[in-house]
Amino acid sequence: MERYNVEVWAxxxxxxxxxxxxxxxxxxxxxxxxxxxxxIENDYQKSKKRLLFLDYDGTLAGFHKDPQxxxxxxxxxxxxxxxxxxxxxxxxLISGRDKQTFGRWFLPKKYNMIVEHxxxxxxxxxxxxxxxxxxxxxxxxxxxxLESFVDRTPGSFIEEKNYSLAWHYRNTDPDFGDKRAxxxxxxxxxxxxxxxxxxxxxxxxxxxxNSNVNKGRAATRMLSEDDYDFVFAxxxxxxxxxxxxxxxxxxxTVKVGLKKTHAKYHVENTARVxxxxxxFTKS
Numbered sequence: 394m395e396r397y398n399v400e401v402w403a404x405x406x407x408x409x410x411x412x413x414x415x416x417x418x419x420x421x422x423x424x425x426x427x428x429x430x431x432x433i434e435n436d437y438q439k440s441k442k443r444l445l446f447l448d449y450d451g452t453l454a455g456f457h458k459d460p461q462x463x464x465x466x467x468x469x470x471x472x473x474x475x476x477x478x479x480x481x482x483x484x485x486l487i488s489g490r491d492k493q494t495f496g497r498w499f500l501p502k503k504y505n506m507i508v509e510h511x512x513x514x515x516x517x518x519x520x521x522x523x524x525x526x527x528x529x530x531x532x533x534x535x536x537x538x539l540e541s542f543v544d545r546t547p548g549s550f551i552e553e554k555n556y557s558l559a560w561h562y563r564n565t566d567p568d569f570g571d572k573r574a575x576x577x578x579x580x581x582x583x584x585x586x587x588x589x590x591x592x593x594x595x596x597x598x599x600x601x602x603n604s605n606v607n608k609g610r611a612a613t614r615m616l617s618e619d620d621y622d623f624v625f626a627x628x629x630x631x632x633x634x635x636x637x638x639x640x641x642x643x644x645x646t647v648k649v650g651l652k653k654t655h656a657k658y659h660v661e662n663t664a665r666v667x668x669x670x671x672x673f674t675k676s
Contacts, residue, residue: 422648422654422656422657422658422659423657423658423659424658424659424660425647425658425659425660425665425669429658430669430672433625433645434672434673436623436645437623437625437673440481440622440623441481441622442481442483442619442620442621442622442623443479443481443482443483443621443622443623443624443625444483444485444615444616444619444621444623444624444625445476445482445483445484445485445624445625445626445673446485446487446608446612446615446625446626446627446628446636447484447485447486447487447627447670448487448488448608448627448628448629448630448632448633448649449486449488449490449495450463450488450489450490450596450629451596451628451629451630451649451650451663452627452628452629452633452649452663452666453465453469453473453486453663453666453667454466454469454663455663456563456596456597464498465498465499468667469667470502472667472670472671472674473486473502473504474502475674476670476673476674477502477503477504479673479674483505483615483619483621484504484505485505485506485507485612485615486499486504486505486506486507487506487507487508487511487608487611487612487628487636488506488507488508488510489508489509489510489557489559489593489595489600489632490508490509491508491509491552491554491555492506492508492509492513492515492521492555495508495515496515496521500515500518500520501518502518503517503518504518505517506521507524507608507611507612507615508521509554509555509556509557509602509606510557510593510602510606510607510608510611510632511524511525511606511607511608511610511611512524512525512527512555512556512557512603512606513555514611524611524614525603525605525606525610525611527556527603527605527606528556528603529555529556531585531588531590532553532556532558534584535558535581535584535585535590535601536551536553536558538577538580538581538584539551539558539560539577542560542573542576542577543560545573546562546565546569546570546573547565547566548562548563548564548565548566548570549561549562549564549565549570549573550564552598556602556603556606557600557601557602557603558600558601558602559598559599559600559601560574560577560598560599560600561597561598562574562597562598562599563596563597563598570597574594574599577599578592578594578599581599581601585601589603589604589605590602590603590604591603591604593631593632594631595630595631595632596629596630600632607632607635608628608632608633608635608636609634609635609636609637609638609639609640610635610639612626612635612636612639612640613639613640616640616641623645624640624641624643624644624645625644625645625646625647626640626644626645626646626647626656627646627647627648627649627660627666627669628647628648628649629648629649629650629652630652633648633656634654634655634656637654637655637656638655645657645658646658647659647660647666647669648660649661649662649663649665649666650662
């Protein structure tokens with residue numbers, strides 16, 4: 394009997410390990426090798442209508458202790474100009490940023506933009522319009538909670554957007570900041586209940602937003618507007634996973650950094666992202 398129990402336990406243990414291994418496969422993306430990049434570039438050149446979704450922070454540009462100082466450099470403007478000038482190519486900057494900041498940086502350039510994870514859209518330099526109808530009443534309940542965590546976490550601060558709130562802790566002591574983030578996550582999840590709002594854990598930032606708004610929903614809406622034969626999406630954190638999951642299997646999806654992802658491929662950093670996109674501009 395004892396031996397039987399041991400065998401059952403051993404089998405269950407091995408099955409559990411296999412299940413974990415299989416689960417892990419779903420999160421393993423392939424490194425963007427030169428061969429894969431050449432193949433993608435070839436498909437890009439042959440395509441008749443292209444649609445590109447480009448995340449900003451951590452993808453096109455590096456992070457900064459002060460998010461307002463992570464502004465585009467001339468190299469990035471030149472790169473985006475080149476992409477936007479290409480015929481039959483629609484490029485969307487898609488970001489969690491607020492429309493005021495992106496409007497200041499990019500509206501004169503007349504780029505297509507989707508901001509606050511899909512709340513606002515601007516096309517060809519026109520003023521932002523709401524892509525989704527959302528409510529912001531919940532913000533009055535959540536903001537005092539975030540303020541209490543700012544008081545208790547030196548270096549952290551709140552970024553208040555039109556329809557979301559973000560608690561940044563990049564400037565805090567790393568261990569202390571992570572501990573406070575875990576604590577805040579628990580508090581927020583107990584508070585939001587059925588209010589139809591979500592907590593997103595990004596790169597040293599925790600954002601609270603409406604559940605029915607995300608980059609995947611916005612991206613699929615843009616995709617449905619025309620018959621695109623080349624679709625590309627790239628981003629670095631969990632907010633971009635909605636795109637990777639909801640875009641069709643034929644889309645080229647790329648994660649920046651070595652993290653669990655539903656994207657097909659990954660590249661190491663923003664420098665690699667720019668190198669990849671420069672290959673597209675030569676087409």
